[in-house]
Amino acid sequence: MRMISKLVIFFLMVSLFIANIPQKVDASLGVSAASAVLIEQKSGRVLFEKDAYTKRRIASITKIMTAILAIDSGKMNQMVKISEKATRAEGSSVYLKPGEKIQLNDLVYGLMLRSGNDAAVAISEYIGGSVDGFAYLMNQKAKEIGMYNTHFANPHGLDDHEDHYSTAYDMAILMRYAMKNKTFQKISSTKVYHAPNPTENWDREWKNKNRLLSKYKYCTGGKTGFTKRAKRTLVTTATKGDMSLIAVTLNGPDDWNDHISMYENGFKGFDMIEVLSKGKIDLVKNKYYKNHLYVKKSIVYPATSAEADLFSVKFKLNKPEKNWGSSKKREKVVGKAAVYLDGRVVQETPIYYGNVPEKKKGLFHFIMEIFLSVIGVNANG
Structure with a gap:
């Protein structure tokens, strides 16, 4: 019995790994960048790619990782004392002063909006103890x-190490992870931010370098980058209707237009299709399972109009144990629902056993129940 359980667990792990591999759709789209990728944010599906898996220098889009590590640290409200080393960082700067104290939250805004290399070093020293210690965390x-296919050697992306690189696809993965965080979403989408300036009579004003926030109405955030060796790099996000996309370009001389073209291609060519709705599922007549199976999440997946009829759902259940029926209140995972697109697994969600969650009753239903009780009629007839 233990051997069967181990085999079931192994099968689930393997199938989950396969399910999380994004499925690429070929698209005829010309971009100037050496490497580019467009993915759908919820599913991670690759909608377009050009040499997306080649390792390249990435410049300041590195700071997306620096920002999300700072946010994940839970220390955003704490004060950071700026070191002399941080103020000596080369390149773009928010002009921090040695010895000044500034909130970590403000540093992250300076990092993302103005691409401050001094802010990057200050953050790395505070969170990681040192630049090298922070690179380890990255x-x-x-x-x-x-x-x-990524290796970080610093928190800012300057060309001071040979082993600092990533790929367009990996940077899309990073942005997808970061965009799950509401604080990151807010910072990334901010056009102008004011931060205290302790040695002056005016606040610092930082305007976002991401021009796509103004150039493209669907843009919701992003990070720019440039060094002499990496050339122009850019990661942005955009949302139109119920679809959210992430675009990445590395060494893209016309990156603004590259991103707009990729977004327009994605929004035009794909729709979000709900393949499986959350809630009760009736699969089998087995007395232990009947009326007790449900999924907690809907599966929504981007697809072209030609792919809409190529979806299928398969339900895989573990062999029921008799004691599952002894307590209807107990909830446990008893299998999975796998969504296939043209014969390949693209998404999965657990199948639960327990009391099927009831839909929340609305205000109208609540008022109607009171009214019916007053006049002596049962709400169920």
Whole structure:
């Protein structure tokens, strides 16, 4: 029995790994960038790619990782004392002063909006103890979220190390992870931010370098980058209707237009299709399972009009144990629902056993129940 359980767990792990591999759709779209990718945010599906898996220098889009590690630290309200080393950082700067104290939250805004390299070093020293210590955390997080062709050597992306690189696809994975955080979403989408300036009579004003926030009405955020060796790099996000996309370009001389073209291509060519609705599922007549199976999440997936009829759903259940029926209140995972697109697994969600969640009653239903009780009629007839 233990051997069967181990085999079931192994099968689930393997199938989940396969399910999370984005399925690429070929698209005829010309972009100036050496590497580019467009993915749908919820599913991670690749909608367009050009040399997206080649390792390249990434410049300041590195700071997306620096920002999300700072946010994830839970220390955004704490004060950071700026070191002399941080103020000596080369390149773009928010002009921090040695010894000044500034809130970590403000540093992240300066990092993302103005691409401050001094802010990047200050953040790395505060969160990681040192630049090298922070780079270790960056690489640890990269592995954790599936950035397998990435290596970080600094928190800002300057060309001071040879082993600092990523791919367009890996950077899309990073942005997808970051955009799950509401604080990051807010910072990334901010056009202008004011931060205290302790040695002056005026606040610092930082305007976002991401011009796509003004150039493209559907843009919701992003990060720019440039060094002499990396050339222009850009990561942005956009939302139209119920579809949210992430675009990445590396070494893109016409990156603004590249991103707009990719977004327009994605929004025009794909729709979000609900393949499986959350709630009760009736699969079998088995007395232990009947009326007790449900899924907690709907599965929505981007697809072209030609793909809409190519979806199928398969339900895989573990062999029921008799004691599952002894307590209807107990909830446990008893299998999975797998969504297939043209014969390939693209998404999965657990199947639960327990009391099927009831839909919340609205205000109208609540008032009607009171009214019926007053006149002596049962709400159920």
